Amino acid sequence: MIEKKIIWNLKKFQTYNQERQRMFAEASPKEANQILYLLPWMLSVNHPRVPGYMKDAEKNFRVYGIDRSKNILEKAPLFCRMFGVGTNLLFQKKDSLLIEGLYSIGSAGTLAQTQDSDCDIWVCCDSRLIGREGWKALQKKINIIKDWLDTNCRMPVYFFLSDLEAIRRGDFGQALDESSGSAQKNVLKEEFYRTSIVIMGKVPFWWVCWDTDGDMPYGNTWKQLEENRRISDELVNLGDIEKVSSREFLGAALWQLHKSLTSPLKSVIKMTLLRMHLDRPDEALPCQRFRDQVLRGEMDFQDPMGFSMELILQEYGRDLPRTEHQLMVRCFYLRCGLTSFEQKKPIRKKQTQRFVTIAGLSREACFELDSFEEWDAARQMRFGKAMLLRLFRFYEDIVRRATGVASMMDTRDLTVLGRRITAIYQKKEDKVVHLPRPGYAFNLKSLEFVWMEDYWNLYPGSDRQLPFLAGADILEAVTFAVWNGLYNRTSMRMEPNPSSVSLQEIINLSEKIKDIFGVCDVAERDAEVFLRAERFTKVLVVISFEKSPYEKDINDLGVIFSNAWGEIYVRRFQSPFALASFMRQYRKGNPSLEVYYYLQRNASYYEKIIERTKRLTALTLGSGSL
Incomplete structure (x- = not known):
């Protein structure tokens, strides 16, 4: 009975995973072909003309299931011709070391994938089977392939070689390089299960260990399945996830706050999800709820990012004031680079329409957001300030929650974060202020210095409604422009005035300041x-x-x-x-x-x-x- 349920769930997951792959290919056709098909092929062959060649390798590596992949078998002759290889390398008879699977994590193949997205890939192996030398050889092979991808793939690709037992323990090694220093192991595992695509290899057992009645304990079920190798060989045990501690959520929230200082839009979905679960620590995790939706099969395909945004809006956003709710919706829309007139990408179009309906966005609001890149600097400034206030409220809430929960490392992170925020945004005597922005460069046709007899104003072009800076000393105005990344020597302007300051001297001083101090970092x-x-x-x-x-x-x-x-x-x-x-x-x-x-x-x-x-x-x- 259990085996039948597992097989049924496996089919459901495979259908979902194929849709994710199609969504990835729809967003980035060339890059998806390189990552979904060429990458597993390069990892599974060893030839002097193919990136990843290991001269003295006693054994090849092989990604599980590649011999049965219809797509890769069809494309293999093309790959051979691409590198000038005359034979089908996949069928060369040689002992091989098994790569259990390749898995993406993050925005690839979701609504959040944009032209600036990268792709993080976990390369999962059993270190006991491939041995110390095999591990070193695989890492070297991966590095060579990455060098080739850096040159030939527009999408940045990052690899994380991961051991199965380490993942089960929650030890993600280099995959946690980006952490704020605090323990985040289960936060990362939750994100992995919720957002991953199986590029090639075994399906994570967690995804199929599910029953409508909830009566399928992870450990016992895996032990039973191991007796039936026909099923268990298609699955990989990466460990269960039941809860995430408040301390782990706190550490992850701190890291997202650090990231949001420079890219607030890029962190907005993760940050709000973490905030929601800090408010509701006893509720089921997003990955668990998403698995329920996928395996029940009662709804049409929905990508994990669309699901996450819908979850936030329905369960967290409904209690927010109207202005807060509207800000959050707009942040999500802009973060994912959505557009109401999407025509060439049918899967993305359908997911976008679903989000717009759930969020209650009017046609006019969508058109306004679609033109975000053409917003004038004044409107960008107002939006940036609104996001900044939201960031401050989140920080204050994190500080309050840290009492009695934070570890020594969390306390250190809080200190660093608080001082970073102070350094960027706190007003002090004689300090040059930082200009809040939504994460993109301001739309500036020109930057105009206007003398007001006793002081200077700095305006975005000819628009005099909202100055970047008002009532400033000329040195402060020039420093402000450079420090906030507004300076461009070809777009500097000065309204004619009787002062002794010349535009050329403003440019000369700006260059000097930029050479010495750079921009706000x-x-x-x-x-x-x-x-x-x-x-x-x-x-x-x-x-x-x-x-x-x-x-x-x-x-x-x-x-x-x-x-x-x-x-x-x-x-x-x-x-x-x-x-x-x-x-x-x-x-x-x-x-x-x-x-x-x-x-x-x-x-x-x-x-x-x-x-x-x-x-x-x-x-x-x-x-x-x-």
Whole structure:
């Protein structure tokens, strides 16, 4: 009886998996052909002309089931011709080491797959069977194939060689390289079971160990099946998943928050799923509920990302205020790159229509979101600020929940995350503010500096409704533009005005600032930096920027300085002595402080002014660079 149920479930899963493969191929035909068919073939052959060749290999590797794959057998002659091989390599008689299966994890073959998506692939083996040397050889073969794919496949592909027993234990090795440092083993396994495609190989036993009555214990059922090799040989035991602890959810939520600092849209679905389960720790996991839906077969095909978004909207979103709900729907729509006029991809079109209906999006709202890439900068800014507020609320909630649950590692992560957020978004005296954005570059035809007699405003092109920056000093405005990635020397503009500042000098100073400080990179900085004090690391002294180039005296000095956390500040001084006093404050504890200088190149007393300023700062900080 159990065997019949398993076989029935296996057929259901295989039908679902074929739809996932079709959805992948629909989104990226060339890349899907390389990943779904060429990759298993390259792993299963060994020839000098084929990527992955191992010269001294005593045994080949072979992905389970490749000999019976109709698609690969049909394509094998084409692959042979592609690499100039005359024989069908799959049927060469030689002992082989078994690769249990190749599995994708993540957005590939889902609604969330976009033109920028990558593909993470688990290569699963039994290390006891292939041995230490076989493991090393397989890793080398994978690396060679990856080098070829990096050159020939538009979609970035990342491989994670994984041992069956390690996966059962929840030890994912290099597959957890991206973790925030906290234990996330079951969070990753949940995502794997929910989003994976079986590219080639055995079907995870978890997917078919299911009964409508719930009476199919994982361990006992596997033991019974092992006696019937005809069935168990088609399955791979990667371990069960029943619950995910609050601490694991917390660790995963922290990692998603880190990622959202630079790409809020890319993290929005995972982040909201994690938040939902922090609110409802005793409910069934998304992967379990998704398996129920697939194996019951009562509904048409639905991809896992569409399912996840629907689950969130129906069970979490219904309790949100209307504006919060609308923001979440728009984030999902934009994250997946959906479009209401999809015509060439029928599977994606059907999944999109289902989401739009569930989300309650009007035709007008869809058209508005479809034109997101053409939104003006002001609208992008407003959307970015709304996402930022949502991010802050999520962070505050995580901090509250961490009490009594967080491990030492989680506490460290919370400290680092809090200081990253502080470095990017907290307002401080003289600090250059960071401009929130939805994860894409602003649509800027030009960046315009407008003088308002006592201060400067910075506008996105000719639009004067919402400035990027208002009431700013010119040094702050220039630094703001560079630091926020708005600077482009070909699109800089300045409204005619009677000040002594020229557009060329703005461009020259911008280049200098960019060379020294770069752009805001707080989210990419090493975590250890945020466990230490935010000491200052670089200083740029700007001399007489707003004065006539014929001015001889040094009475207009600006300082642009950054610290190890990635914050950047601007200060102005009216005399060399005020500057010297300020610089003296930062001498202690900063032996490696880098000092640079900027003065208009056409200044009549250029050399003299530079030397005088250098001598002044040398008294406190040592010599610097121009």
